[in-house]
Each structure stands twice: as C-alpha cells, then as structure tokens.
Amino acid sequence: ELKVEQNPLFLSMQEGKNYTIYCNYSTTSDRLYWYRQDPGKSLESLFVLLSNGAVKQEGRLMASLDTKARLSTLHITAAVHDLSATYFCAGYTGGFKTIFGAGTRLFVKA
Amino acid sequence: GAGVSQSPSNKVTEKGKDVELRCDPISGHTALYWYRQSLGQGLEFLIYFQGNSAPDKSGLPSDRFSAERTGGSVSTLTIQRTQQEDSAVYLCASSPTVAGYTFGSGTRLTVV
Numbered sequence: 001e002l003k004v005e006q007n008p009l010f011l012s013m014q015e016g017k018n019y020t021i022y023c024n025y026s027t028t029s030d031r032l033y034w035y036r037q038d039p040g041k042s043l044e045s046l047f048v049l050l051s052n053g054a055v056k057q058e059g060r061l062m063a064s065l066d067t068k069a070r071l072s073t074l075h076i077t078a079a080v081h082d083l084s085a086t087y088f089c090a091g092y093t094g095g096f097k098t099i100f101g102a103g104t105r106l107f108v109k110a
Numbered sequence: 111g112a113g114v115s116q117s118p119s120n121k122v123t124e125k126g127k128d129v130e131l132r133c134d135p136i137s138g139h140t141a142l143y144w145y146r147q148s149l150g151q152g153l154e155f156l157i158y159f160q161g162n163s164a165p166d167k168s169g170l171p172s173d174r175f176s177a178e179r180t181g182g183s184v185s186t187l188t189i190q191r192t193q194q195e196d197s198a199v200y201l202c203a204s205s206p207t208v209a210g211y212t213f214g215s216g217t218r219l220t221v222v
Contacts, residue, residue: 033210042201042213043153088152097166098143098211100153 002027002093006101014109016078021104023072023089032065032072033090033098043088047074079108112136114214116202122220123192131187131217135204142185143211144177148198156200159185192221 003026013019023032031050035043047056049065049072056063060083062075072089084107090100115134123129135142144156155169159179170176174192179185189196199218203211 035213042215043203045210045212048210090153097155097158097168099155100145102152 002091002099004091004099004101006089006104010105012107013079015080019076021074021087023101025070025091029091031092034063034074035088037086081108081110084108114202114204114212116214116217120218125221126191128190129192131200133185133202136212139204139206141205143203144187145201146198194221197221
C-alpha cells in the first residue's frame, strides 16, 4: 500500500529565507498533489504534478516531481509570513484513493 | 453552489448517540470523498464514491461508520454509537476527475 512521508514535519524559518519540503512515497504514484491548510480551515489545492520531471510554480512556491526517485519537493523562495500554514503532499494509488502525508507545519517569523 | 458545502460546521454529541454529517459536492463532480483529520494530524481516508459504482469503503474504521450518496450528489456520513475517539474534523471533497479535489470546510465533531 502507498505510504507518503513528509519531512520536516515542523519548520520555523525567517522571512526572506529559502527552504524545501520533501515528500517521499513508497510505491508508484501516477500523480502527486500539494495542498495548503490554514489553521481551522479546510485544504486548498496548490499543485497537481502529473508526470516525471513536472515543475509548477505559483508565486514563491515551486513544486517538482521525480517519479524515479519517488520524490516530490515544495520549494519556498524568500519566505513571507503569509506562507505560514500546514502543507500536505498526497499520492494517488489508483482506484481513486489518495493518500496524504502527515503534513509540514510551516511558521515564517517576521 | 460554488464550492463543497458541509453541514453542520460544528457538532457536539454525547457518547453513544448517532450523528449524521452532510456533504453537498460541487455540481457535476462525479467523485466524492470523506476524510477524517484528528487534531494536529494528517488526513485519514474513509470512503470514496464514483458515479454509480460501488463505493470504496476500505477506510471506514469500524462498522459504526457508514455513508450514502443519493442520486450521485449529496452524501451523508453516519456514525452510530459515537465514541470519544471519533472526535475529529470530517472533511468531504469532490472532484470531476482525479486532477485534484476541492475540499469543504469540514464538520468538527466533538464527542463528550
């Protein structure tokens, strides 16, 4: 069964700094999702990565997928406080079941 | 509506009572999912509906949990004889394809 592991689980960083969140998955996954969740809120879709080598960027966030390494990364460039949230990656197992990682709680300090 | 609607947004119930949680997906979305999120935890898959196919119930934690989807639209998640460990946020999501879900705001269930 697909397992999805994120690291780090908690990240505190200074504004203006860069950092990467890693998402490893255990078996073949046709696609990889990234979601953002603000405290007390639901999940917001950020990226859907559909193929090996896929790279998507939105503002200060860039996501990539390496299906051979079974690894996706979410890179944060020049972090700002508004990026503080929990970020989830999720893999798709087929049969329409999506398995979520435990989430990375990001706190950006002003 | 424009998004996935869940009701109630908050529910406090006594241990042993039954509860029903409702999800109204985006119109035209054939896939509907229920997930559970315990405090500070990730998402636990519960059940998936796709069109008229038999639902994937493999994530339901016990036979106290059941779900229906009527007319390919609204879904109800029912928890019988609630226990304190059932306390969590129950999230519903819908999708027209597998290219990403839209989540509802969730129902926060507290069993006292």
